[in-house]
Amino acid sequence: MPQILLGDDDEELTQLLQEYLRNHGVTCDCVYDGEAVIQTLKTKRYDLLVLDIMMPKIDGLSVLRQLPAISQLPVIMLTAKGEEIDRIIGLELGADDYITKPCNPRELLARIKAVIKRTQASVSEHSPLPSDGRIVLDQAHRVCCIDNTEVQVTGTEFDILVELLRQKGEVVSKAWLSEHVLQRELQPFDRSLDVHISRLRKKLQPFHPDPIKAIRGKGYQMVV
Structure with missing residues (x-):
């Protein structure tokens, strides 16, 4: 309970x-x-x-x-x-x-x-987490490490990172992220997803100057 x-x-x-x-x-x-x-x-x-x-x-x-x-x-x-x-x-x-x-x-x-x-969420409830060598995600403990350095992220930021890494290099729509991470339909003028990604981007910038690209009118693209 x-x-x-x-x-x-x-x-x-x-x-x-x-x-x-x-x-x-x-x-x-x-x-x-x-x-x-x-x-x-x-x-x-x-x-x-x-x-x-x-x-x-x-x-x-x-x-x-x-x-x-x-x-x-x-x-x-x-x-x-x-x-x-x-x-x-x-x-x-x-x-x-x-x-x-x-x-x-x-x-x-x-x-x-x-x-x-x-x-x-437990590891067994998800498909294997993405890793490109630089970024390692520990789902059991909700920990993100980049270049062997732990990066403090919130639960929502962790889940956004998971989904962006799963589709690394592809443009992921804001509507899709809202439904799959925030678990609600994207509403007009709702900036919450943008704020979460802005925070995540700042935390990743020490490791990459432009880790998450905003594609105008389409969504976000992970490039780390």
Whole structure:
């Protein structure tokens, strides 16, 4: 049974989501400010964090900035409808996905299951991972090594890298990546995939000046 932490100062909403998730096989603990999120993560292990951006004491973006020193768990952001800048910043800080408020509990459950499935996927569930000698991917531990140097990537970045390497040299459409990695249809003006790839590109640039090419109107091409 997955265990998640939900950080949101809307107690009525969190209780509703908590009950819904528990009825569908997900254990959910709730805290109501950013400081409590950080303290709770220091004392208990979770499979995923659902994090509201607007919280008292410490806001969600500040929590994301501190999170790498505390835990490597995946994060789904809760953001106000229309607050695209918060979503972009959150993704740039390492969040795996987002959902806008007020959120549909069923949609949140689907996002939680999708992110956890990606993060905890076992080697046996996938075909052999690609490797070109320079890049080695360890699916069991979600580790990426380039030229024998470990590169810290998020779960979503890891899965994007897997798919781009599987089709190295080919142009992979944004729609295909969205459906196979983020597990949702690409929506107009949704920049989340672009932000994930931008972060991944920066992490690979020390090993290659232009590792992932953006092909205008078509998608992305892995060239490392």
